[in-house]
Amino acid sequence: MRTDSSPGTLPAREHLPAGNAGTPVLDVVIPVYNEEKDLEPCVRRLHEHLARTFPYAFRITVADNASTDGTPRVAARLAEQLPQVTALRLEQKGRGRALRTVWSASDAPVLAYMDADLSTDLNALLPLVAPLISGHSDLAIGSRLARASRVVRGPKREFISRAYNLILRGSLQARFSDAQCGFKAIRRDVAQVLLPLVEDTGWFFDTEMLVLAERAGLRIHEVPVDWVDDPDSTVHIVRTATDDLKGVWRIGRALATGSLPLDRLTRPFGDDPRDRDIQDVPRGLVRQLVGFCVVGGLSTLFYLVLYSVFRQLSGSQIANALALLVSAVANTAANRRLTFGVRGRGGAVRHQAQGLVVFAIGLALTSGSLAALNAAGGSPAHSTELAVLIAANLAATVLRFLLFRAWVFPDRPEDGPVSTVVAAHTPSAHTPFAHLLPATAHATASSPTYATTSVPGHATPAPYRPEGPLPRRPLPHPAYGPHQTTAQVRAGEAADGTWRDGTMPLQPVRPHYTAPGDPR
Secondary structure (H helix, E strand, C coil), X not given: CCECCCCCCCCCCXXXXXXXXXXXXXXXXXXXXXXXXXXXXXXHHHXXXXXXXXXXXEEEEEEEECCXXXXXXXXXXXXXXXXXXXXXXXXXXXXXXXXXXXXHHCCCCEEEEECCCCCECHHHHHHHHHHHHHCCCCEEEXXXXXXXXXXXXXXXXXXXXXXXXXXXXXXXXXXXXXXXXXXXXXXXXXXXXXXXHCCCCCCCHHHHHHHHHHHCCCCEEEEECEEECCCCCCCCHHHHHHHHHHHHHHHHHHHHHCCCCHHHHCCCCCCCXXXXXXXXXXXXXXXXXXXXXXXXXXXXXXXXXXXXXXXXXXXXXXHHHHHHHHHHHHHHHHHHHHHCCECCCCCHHHHHHHHHHHHHHHHHHHHHHHHHHHHHHCCCCHHHHHHHHHHHHHHXXXXXXXXXXXXXXXXXXXXXXXXXXXXXXXXXXXXXXXXXXXXXEECCCCCCEECCCCECCECCCCCCCCCCCECCCCCCCCCCCCCCCEEECCCCCCCCCCCCCCCCCCCCCCCCCCCCCCCC
């Protein structure tokens, strides 16, 4: 149940149809920095593998992160020689910045990336993107920590990787197994809404994207991979680990304060059985019962501890009232968030007021039980009082669940208008990155809508929908001639000279949180 939240902004996932069309199905990004030596064999190996095994049209995009060696020349030469390869130059470093720039501008329905060293065996690429093409999942990641994975690397990197993922599980309750494997894919309609919420532009980009997607309820598919460590990797482990820990703190604080607008990522999951109206089966009843029982059990323990403490300072009636009041407020807040799925602060005061009415009913039951016990036994033992209170609380718990479900947190029909997500790009006949133009996002309190700025000479792009059949691989690709494969983009500068973030073609309202000392 999604109560007190804005309507979903993502359409229901659909299987991309197969057939012939001009747009590549898959856009594989290789972010590089000073990879003059390894870039050409990497790209040629990837191109040969895709041409031999991938059944649909594809594109390989080399995203140069302000390299200072001959990497740009190598990328431009590859773009001229291989029809499915294109090159992009950014004047600022950052893997996250490069991925956001290319993914936000790409017209392919499935977007992926891999590291230039190709540590991950390429046979995992098709299993990685297949769940996205079929509509089964929203994101897909390669995992070096899955049981079926086969990994060769030193003990230092092994320890750091497992420790980092353990930190993510303990601090951010992450359920995915491997955050930093350089082998991931995402559906473009999801990326259009998710990427503007990701703040990091470096190595923590992956983790932040996955945490936000998971917290928003998107489906993440994991693929076990064969992975061999690159001994010549230029990644600075200590600095990267420090930046990652800072990112974990920033995201954890934002999630705790509720400053992240994750409701923008909700979608009407037409294939989700929990959203179906099935006759004689109340929606979400089993899940709500389980959640309510867990919260109720913890609340009862909390109540008994409070009663025992207050009983040392006052009489039984006052101790019962105080303990029940404090535990009732905590119980209502926990059930609101965990059992009935209400997010945000809207309606919180009303829910607590209604919860206090329910508390009054529970107070009448428990106080009446204590009064009857005292009238019958005179001065009963403390253990007898606790036994009577437990029985009275069980009866009050059943009544509390019924009142919560039918009155405090009822199922409300979601009839609000559905927002439209507009792609922040316009495919050009000259180059796949000629449409890297700024966009303005407009959000309202009831239904956030992302729209693009009108630019002379460029048509307003339409919302992404899988239209027509899934393209087979044309050789050579008509959109990429020998003179249209390399695009120069300077991050922070637009065509009109006024845009100051070259990595963000789509700019919705940003989440308002910053970490102390964070230059962003």
